Amino acid sequence: MKAEVTILVQRNEGVLDPQSSAITHSAQTIGFFSLEKLSLGRTYITQWNGTTLEEIQTLAKDFAEKVLCNPVIEKFTIQESKIIEV
Amino acid sequence: MKIAIIRFPGSNCDFDCGKAIEHLGWSAQYVWHTDSIPEDIDGAILPGGFSYGDAIRPGVLAHFSPAVTDLKNKAIQGFPILGICNGMQILCESGLLPGVLDQNKSAQFFCGEVELTIDKTTACWFTQEFKHEEKIKLPVAHGYGRWLTSHEYTSVTLKYSTLPQKFFDNGSTLNVAGICNHTGNVFGLMPHPERAVFPWMSSQDGIKILKGFSYATRR
Numbered sequence: 146m147k148a149e150v151t152i153l154v155q156r157n158e159g160v161l162d163p164q165s166s167a168i169t170h171s172a173q174t175i176g177f178f179s180l181e182k183l184s185l186g187r188t189y190i191t192q193w194n195g196t197t198l199e200e201i202q203t204l205a206k207d208f209a210e211k212v213l214c215n216p217v218i219e220k221f222t223i224q225e226s227k228i229i230e231v
Numbered sequence: 232m233k234i235a236i237i238r239f240p241g242s243n244c245d246f247d248c249g250k251a252i253e254h255l256g257w258s259a260q261y262v263w264h265t266d267s268i269p270e271d272i273d274g275a276i277l278p279g280g281f282s283y284g285d286a287i288r289p290g291v292l293a294h295f296s297p298a299v300t301d302l303k304n305k306a307i308q309g310f311p312i313l314g315i316c317n318g319m320q321i322l323c324e325s326g327l328l329p330g331v332l333d334q335n336k337s338a339q340f341f342c343g344e345v346e347l348t349i350d351k352t353t354a355c356w357f358t359q360e361f362k363h364e365e366k367i368k369l370p371v372a373h374g375y376g377r378w379l380t381s382h383e384y385t386s387v388t389l390k391y392s393t394l395p396q397k398f399f400d401n402g403s404t405l406n407v408a409g410i411c412n413h414t415g416n417v418f419g420l421m422p423h424p425e426r427a428v429f430p431w432m433s434s435q436d437g438i439k440i441l442k443g444f445s446y447a448t449r450r
Contacts, residue, residue, distance in 0.1 A: 160379070161402065163338035187287075212295075215288060215324070217331045217381045 147230035148193050150205040154214050154221045155186040189213055192229070202226050232257040234444060235275040237298045239264045244279035244315065244425060251425040251441055252276075264296035274311040274444040275302055277318030279372075279423060289332060289375045290320030299325055311356055311447030312417045313440075316373055319409070319419030323378075328410055328419045330380035336402025340374035344433060345399055346392040347408050347422060353386040354415035357443030366392060367436035369422035371399070371408075376421040378407040386410075389420055416447055 156162050165185045172180045191208070195201040205223060214221040234252045236259055238245045249259035262268060264282075268275060282293040293299060299321060302312055306327055314322040322328040335341060351363040361367065389409030391399070401421075409420030424437030 160333070161336065163334050163336055167338045212291065213287060215291070215331045217379055218333055 146195060146197075146228055148195065148198055148201045148226060149229050150191045150193060150201060150226040151224040152189045152191065152205060152209050152213060152221055153186050153224050154189070154209070154219050155184060157216075157218055157220055160218045187213075188224075198226060198228055232273045232444065233260055233271060234258070235260050235262045235268055235272045237262050237264055237275060237277050237302075239280070239282035239293045239296065241282045241284055242278050242280035242317070244317075244423065247423075247425045248276050248278045248315070251428045251437065254428055255438065255441060257444075262298055264293065264298045267297055268301040268305065274313070274447060275305075277302075277312070277314040277321050278425075279316030279318060282317055282321065285375070288320075288324065290317060290322075290324040293317075293321045294325035303327060306412070306417050309414065309416050309447070311444050313357060313443070314417075314419035315423055315425065316371075316421055319421055320375065322417060322419040327417050328412060329382065329384060330378050330404075330407075330410070332375050332421070333377045333379050334375050335373070335377055336400060340372075341376075341399055341401065342370075342372040343399065344368055344370050345408075345422065348390045348392050350387055350390060353388055353411060354413070355388045355411035355418055355443075356415050356447035357411070357418040357440050358388055359446040360439035360442050367439075368427070368434040369424060369436055370426045370433075371422045373401070373421055376401040376403060376408075378403040378405075378410070378421075380404060384410075386413075388418065389422075418443070 193201040209221045252259040349361040388411040390406040424440040427434040427437030
């Protein structure tokens with residue numbers, strides 16, 4: 146079977162994100178005064194081969210921990226996992 | 232003495248490092264990241280650049296390469312490793328050094344010369360040529376030089392001198408510009424010692440850092 150797993154990586158609370166600050170500042174200078182906060186994240190849409198969805202989810206979690214996310218500054222969440230081919 | 236310079240797709244300071252090593256009368260051997268480290272090598276440099284285009288985070292993909300895996304095993308045995316700029320980012324991602332390098336506080340790439348302070352209260356082979364609290368000048372060129380750590384960390388080998396310097400404040404924790412592992416053989420720094428070697432350069436302080444290899448191998 147084949148499954149698609151969507152992984153979102155975001156900043157840990159309290160870690161300064163200069164890009165988010167720059168975007169927020171720029172948005173306000175062009176008139177979006179009510180924009181108070183903006184957080185930037187990265188979304189990875191991954192496709193996996195495996196025998197069960199649980200097995201694929203475990204692999205995707207391991208991959209996110211080892212490669213996609215550095216726990217010093219980031220956290221990740223598995224947003225969606227769905228079977229796309231039986 | 233023979234120093235390996237590990238090259239990744241996106242390395243761009245590899246030949247500068249090679250020229251600097253040859254200037255010291257040593258020989259430089261370029262090693263592609265998919266190869267292993269030859270047995271007759273006395274030390275290794277992870278040069279600056281943008282390995283893998285900084286995909287995901289600077290340095291993260293490079294640290295899975297066979298050459299870096301080899302270095303991880305050698306580091307335990309006291310093998311000297313110098314990581315410069317992207318090389319420091321690779322060392323931090325690999326776990327050979329603590330912390331991670333994040334985007335500069337200013338969100339801007341900074342290129343220029345900075346003043347740094349040497350701290351010799353910790354063991355580091357690469358600062359043997361300096362005095363404690365000596366001020367040196369080296370060029371920096373990075374967008375991701377803000378060193379962050381989740382642990383309490385006080386033993387900083389190389390610090391940016393009292394900030395703010397002209398146009399420069401990358402927001403690094405404890406003003407960290409370079410850190411060393413506790414055994415002194417693995418040193419990572421964001422400034423470029425290989426760009427401060429020849430008399431026509433604005434500083435020659437980089438030579439003293441590179442000379443650290445001779446102390447490490449003499450041990």
